Amino acid sequence: MNISVIVGHPYKHSFNAAIAAAAAEALNERGHHVLFHDLYREQFNPVLSDTELVSDVPEDTLTALHQQEIREADGIVIIHPNWWGQPPAIMKG
Template sequence: MNISVILGHPYTYSFNAAIAATAAEALNKQGHHVLFHDLYGEQFNPVLPDTELVSDVPEDTLTALHQREIREADGIVIIHPNWWGQPPAIMKGWIDRVLREEVAYTFPKGDNGGGVPIGLLKAKAALVFNTSNTPAERERQIFGDPLEHIWKDCVFSFCGVNVFERKMFRIIADSTPDLRRKWLEEVKETVAKYFPHHKESPST
């Protein structure tokens, strides 16, 4: 299976980077083909040009590559911190430029975009791993857990991926090395749950 792993964190040695590396390693061990992208590392341009907005044709080869891979991905894993209840700008720009109409979704013939979308992504499941310094109770009661709605309802359900799980690791600022190791084990278990061992079919 082709699994896209997308990391959005500017610091090379962040816990987000550790999550991404752990997820990618676990997927490789399960026999999957990992399509890994560190958005900051590859300097992905998050700004959607006006011409690209009109044409739906990416202006650079990197964005075109992301679109091809996400279209064919059998699974998707997203990793980023919680910044202001939202993904970092580079991740939001990835959504804007990669999950375009006729790539991730479409509309029925004759619908100008005001109706119910038809999801096009073939991914069997999507996982999102987030980090935060906001206590869970405050996240739910004061902020309404916006990241859950963004990824589950506004992105993946919209694009046809209805098997979804998101895990938030907190409080990062106070976390110990032992706790972080425990969290990384949880990442491995979650990845294995949704993307179990894949054995290539024998050639004919």
């Protein structure tokens, strides 16, 4: 199965990062194909442009890649901190 693991925490040694790494490792060990994304390390831009809003077509290649992988994934694991009851802005983007 194709599993997309996405982590959104600014500190690469955080508990969230450790959870994401453990999840990806466990899935790999069980024979799944893991697509791992650390949004901060990839410098993902969460800002939605006006052009993208009306066209529904991403302007940057990283967003297009994420969209394609999520469409093709059999499972998605999303890991992020809970800040004031919500995920961080990078995860919302």
